[in-house]
Amino acid sequence: MISDWIDISTPIAAGMQHWPGDPDVTVTRFAEIGRGHDYNATSFSMSAHTGTHVDAPLHFIAGARSIDEMPVTQLIGAVRVVLAAGAEKLQLERGERVLIKNGAADGISSSLAAHLAAACPPCLGIDALTMGSADVHQALLGAGVWIIEGLRLEHIEPGRYEMVCLPLRIVGADGAPARALLRRVG
Ligand SMILES: [Zn+2]
Numbered sequence: 177m178i179s180d181w182i183d184i185s186t187p188i189a190a191g192m193q194h195w196p197g198d199p200d201v202t203v204t205r206f207a208e209i210g211r212g213h214d215y216n217a218t219s220f221s222m223s224a225h226t227g228t229h230v231d232a233p234l235h236f237i238a239g240a241r242s243i244d245e246m247p248v249t250q251l252i253g254a255v256r257v258v259l260a261a262g263a264e265k266l267q268l269e270r271g272e273r274v275l276i277k278n279g280a281a282d283g284i285s286s287s288l289a290a291h292l293a294a295a296c297p298p299c300l301g302i303d304a305l306t307m308g309s310a311d312v313h314q315a316l317l318g319a320g321v322w323i324i325e326g327l328r329l330e331h332i333e334p335g336r337y338e339m340v341c342l343p344l345r346i347v348g349a350d351g352a353p354a355r356a357l358l359r360r361v362g
């Protein structure tokens with residue numbers, strides 16, 4: 177059966193792009209069939225903010241909730257994919273999640289963040305490595321909007337979808353890598 181789910185997460189690999197100052201990604205086969213082991217096994221090391229990942233409120237707000245405290249329903253359900261251009265005019269329905277396509281490398285403006293934070297969607301995603309400045313993060317995270325960064329939306333048309341996005345349950349962490357899937361609605 178052909179799945180209608182579309183993977184919108186960035187593949188994790190050694191040497192992949194990351195935020196300046198974050199550690200490099202390593203992926204190491206530490207046990208290997210053919211090198212005396214009965215099995216293959218891999219370890220990896222990366223920033224919680226590399227590739228497709230979710231920012232917890234704790235990322236920019238001291239003492240706020242960490243990624244393991246996120247209600248999973250924040251990132252599962254109806255979502256609208258919109259173009260960055262024109263997002264200021266967006267009128268959100270209650271509970272509607274939003275993904276921003278063609279986001280600038282430095283994210284969204286403070287005024288757009290304030291507009292979106294006022295509507296308080298369960299989550300806001302973007303296909304850039306960052307949602308924006310510290311002000312942008314604080315406005316959204318402070319309003320209870322969980323942030324998804326590093327999405328792959330180049331093959332996704334604007335429109336209405338269903339999303340499943342699940343960050344790893346890392347205790348006390350300010351973010352975590354996530355697998356994200358979309359399915360067209362209607
Ligand atoms: Zn992040």
